[in-house]
Amino acid sequence: MKKIVLLCLLGISLIANEIITKESMCSVDKTMLNIKGLVEARGLRVFTIVNHQENADLVSLKMPESKLIIFGNPKLGTSFMLEEMQTGLDLPMKILVYKDKDSKVKMAYRNGTWLVKEHKLSISFDESKINKAIDKITDKAGICTND
Numbered sequence: 360m361k362k363i364v365l366l367c368l369l370g371i372s373l374i375a376n377e378i379i380t381k382e383s384m385c386s387v388d389k390t391m392l393n394i395k396g397l398v399e400a401r402g403l404r405v406f407t408i409v410n411h412q413e414n415a416d417l418v419s420l421k422m423p424e425s426k427l428i429i430f431g432n433p434k435l436g437t438s439f440m441l442e443e444m445q446t447g448l449d450l451p452m453k454i455l456v457y458k459d460k461d462s463k464v465k466m467a468y469r470n471g472t473w474l475v476k477e478h479k480l481s482i483s484f485d486e487s488k489i490n491k492a493i494d495k496i497t498d499k500a501g502i503c504t505n506d
Contacts (some may be wrong), residue, residue, distance in 0.1 A: 377473040383456065383501035387424040390456045390464055393500035398430045401492060403485075405430045406451055424442075425457035436458040446478045453465060454497065466497045 364501055383390040391408065411425035436459030439446040454468045471489030474480070 362487075377469055377476075378467050379470060379497075380465055380467045381497050381501060383466055385464060385501060385502075385503035387426060387456050387458060387464055389503055390466065390500050391426050391428060393502075394428050394454055394456070394466075397496045397499055398428070401496070403430050403432055406449075406464060411457075423458040423460075424461075425455065427453055427455050429453050438482060439474070439478070441482055442482050443478045446474065446480065449474055449477065452493065454493070466501060468493060468497065470494075 385393065406429045409427040409429070411427065412422055415422040429451050436446075436450045439450060439464055445495075449469070452468070454466055456464065456466050459465050470493055471486035475486050476490075490494070
């Protein structure tokens with residue numbers, strides 16, 4: 360419980376651009392594995408993981424560790440896109456896990472409230488469920504005992 364409280368205290372929410380950022384106590388790889396497992400355990404589909412650092416290496420550029428996991432619920436996402444096709448620009452959901460300039464591991468994402476507001480969706484659904492789910496996923500993913 361102390362680790363959860365510590366993680367919450369260390370987690371920083373940035374309101375600018377409505378990007379939520381939290382610190383992870385794990386490495387980038389372990390945080391990503393944790394997210395993947397938690398997403399799949401909720402019955403969501405992991406579409407892909409993009410390794411930005413590896414892609415930078417392919418063009419002889421160096422960057423800190425950075426991975427993006429793309430996941431979602433195709434049934435819910437499709438219903439959003441049927442109302443407003445441009446929602447597809449921001450779906451599926453994404454979480455970026457990266458090392459910042461101070462070598463701290465961070466998780467960054469946008470939540471359901473942002474999606475509904477940005478795309479002016481009127482579809483009837485409880486956006487707080489998405490927000491709570493992604494909050495729980497990122498809170499749990501950043502907890503490590505031995506990393």
